[in-house]
Amino acid sequence: MTATTEPVLEVGGLVKHYPLTRGIVFRKQIGAVKAVDGVDFTLCRGETLGIVGESGCGKSTVAKMLCNLERPTAGSIRFKGEDITRLSGRALKAVRRNIQMVFQDPYTSLNPRMTVGDIIGEPYEIHPEAAPKGDRRRRVRELLDVVGLNPEHINRYPHQFSGGQRQRIGIARGLALRPEVIVADEPVSALDVSVQAQVINLMDRLQSEFDLSYLFIAHDLSIVRHISDRVGVMYLGRIVETGTDTEIYDHPTHPYTQALLSAVPVPDPEAREDRERIILSGDVPSPTDIPSGCRFRTRCWKAQERCTLEVPALAVPAVFRQAPGPAAHDSACHFAETRPVTGPAPGPGVPPEEEGQT
């Protein structure tokens, strides 16, 4: 997991609005669902960028736009300098080889009527230039082995595997074309706790072996922390804070991030009394009716008039610009400030003795 600073994916001003129309014959647009409303980030080679946020924040839509499953309404996605949103036809198909996706649900991400060998081998059928015909079977077996499955099971069907194993098959499919970027949309959320660790370890290993860059989208904050180098927090279609994992988890400056982190249950009963819970009021606003100015202001305890009028920019807040430190990272808040991290951090001290247990 050696991250470099060489950007491989640069996203600028990404927007996805789904129009709401009325009328059958003459369609009139009466509004839009602003699923993604201006997202910028950079993914460097060998890096894992974690995107966290709650349901409806638009992170899955961002994933789909990166893999060209949705066309952006506006904005650019540059893969190694080239804007892939402008491509079509053959050029687009060629670029797809470099950005692959791993899906969330192991039960619906594999075609139940195809054998596992066919599923993993399909990328070679769609992109015949990636592997000569005679070699494909061997490569599929190799991929099965790499993800920790028995290559002899190449003719089995997905329903003959467990959820964790299916997810590995999905990962193998994603690796077939040797992409440079893998977009993982909640890859372990649908798995049992004991299996999640197995798959996360696998993804970790594959990253170094295959020199991959991950965009890791999840809502489980502890897992994101474990695997990510940098993290971006999304709320209602925009990124509200980004930084390294230490900066975000130990020194969050945006109130939403602080509330999010305080809500994560800590597996330590002794911490019960010390926990200072920030309970947000109200519900997330509808993406068709986004509040003016700062979109978080309707639930923010710090909201003031300026928040209604001015959209905060995602940049290092003025108060931290003078003093470099972990709090000086991009945060879209007019009144960004750190909050003391309360409660003991989980588990210092004794390292586990189970070496080589997996």
Next chain:
Amino acid sequence: MPEQDGAIAATGMGGAMDLAASEATTLERASGGPGGATDTGRPRSLWSDAWRDLRRNPVFLVSALVILFLVLISLWPSAIAPGSPLSCDLAKAQDGPGPGAPFGYDGQGCNVYTRTVYGARTSVTVGVCATLGVALLGSVLGALAGFFGGVWDSVLSRGTDIFFAIPVVLGGLVLLSVVTSNTVWPVIGFMVLLGWPQISRIARGSVITVQQNDYVQAARALGASHSRILLRHIAPNAVAPVIVVATIALGTYIALEATLSYLGVGLKPPSVSWGIDISAASPYVRNAPHALLWPAGALAVTVLAFIMLGDAVRDALDPKLR
């Protein structure tokens, strides 16, 4: 969310039942999936699983045997019915069973047994061809509408609404009365014309459901063409409901042909059809009930066999019972 098949089992039946069902399906998966050492073996596709279930279902076995028998006598009616269905002897009109005529004779002196056997050919031909036509036309239109959506979908939906509105029997009376040719094809054509909306609706719904699965998105993300997605990913998974409905509909098409022939607008003599025989035998049913009962009985048994087959196929393909 932990590993649960709640999504598949959720039919809005209520939380408790859902959980019980989903836990049961989880248990199914837990018991069906291979663990490291407890490996249950050979590759098993979903079709082979369905076939295995069908083979064990007595309803399927009985109906399949009946249908097999019908198909055989359609192909070689002379094997069990000597003589010709058209060689009639007025002298024997309305007679009871006699040598070579176990079912007796009808009003024209024709051998009811021979006519009944030859009638099977007509019924099976019409049923199978009409179903194939309906299934093909309906599936293609429905699939395209479901897959592309938008304008295609609107046009198709309005089209199906219009055709659905035409009452079948009445439409048959009107349309077929102007047809002069006496082959099965106009009847088949008419059935396809009025039958495709039913299948297209089912195909459309099935395609829309299947499309939502991630594996379709995965194929698109790989750069798969529309035709690959439709043929490789959507069709095999969307075809099950169409098969079920089509198999059941087969029976109803056979009955429909008989109805139309009975009403005089389907097939007409000298074609041999159960509907014609039933129609002809109705006036004198009191005197010679056998002339009506045997063709009617054969019709009922045939329709029943196909419907039973459709039921068995539906149970075997039903994912919820997996």
Next chain:
Amino acid sequence: MLLEVRDLHVEFRTREGVAKAVNGVSYAVDAGETLAVLGESGSGKSVTAQAVMGILDMPPGRITGGEILFRGQDVLRLKEEERRGLRGTGMAMIFQDALSALNPVLCVGDQLGEMFVVHRGMSKKDARARAVELMDRVRIPAAAQRVRDYPHQFSGGMRQRIMIAMALALEPALIIADEPTTALDVTVQAQVMELLAELRREYRMGLILITHDLGVVADVADRIAVMYAGRIVESAPVYDIYKAPAHPYTRCLLDSIPRLDLKGRELYAIKGLPPSLTHIPPGCAFHPRCPMARDVCRTDVPPVHPVSEERGSACHFWRECLDDRDH
């Protein structure tokens, strides 16, 4: 003791054979106490709860042994009508997916009011008023206006509160919450769990919380029962379990939580897969995956050893497990 489950056995007839979902489960909950039942999918935690409520799908499921004593009375011996009378008034259940647990064609006011009309014989008008009160109590804003709305018009967190309101309507003595917040966002989860805790304190109810989330458990539970392959492998007060687990499975679960100081290293992952319930391994069901497995584990099913007055562990080597580490 409010609820006592004794040696419960539940089986399911499946295509592949008989699945032993619950194999001799015993636990107890007192009024005002929160018991967390922890386990992964296939551990039998939900099935046990459904058996207690009496909502198990009876074919293919079958209760083949044990007793469920609610307020001292064995509910398995009761007739269906008597059992039905208990649901809602004595014990109530909250499910994971509020959207499918609520009737989509009835407005929430009707669904909440139904409890009062059916069980308390109230008039529709009075029932409606009580429904609004309840919605207020679970902090649904603008309750009086929203009482006529349908379930799909509420957000996930709100729906969960409505389900909680329905469960509480008749002030039952026991609430069983089956993964109530798993499908919710973490901020909403915090809201809902806080609400549950508050209401539980106010009404002095017993709560059985079924979950797989060790964080949620640490926050609210008094006692924990850890289940694996249909058996309880460890039960203890919550502080003891996190500090010093006495069963390898519990230890493995705690170890696989991502930890700050171990970032960059591999997560501890329990090798292998949960067992198929039609082919539960002989001896200790956990032995194929256990880092401490010995020969005796393959042959002898471990009984529940009393670790202390309040703790039990179904492991032959619980002492070793306890001494080995300290958190």
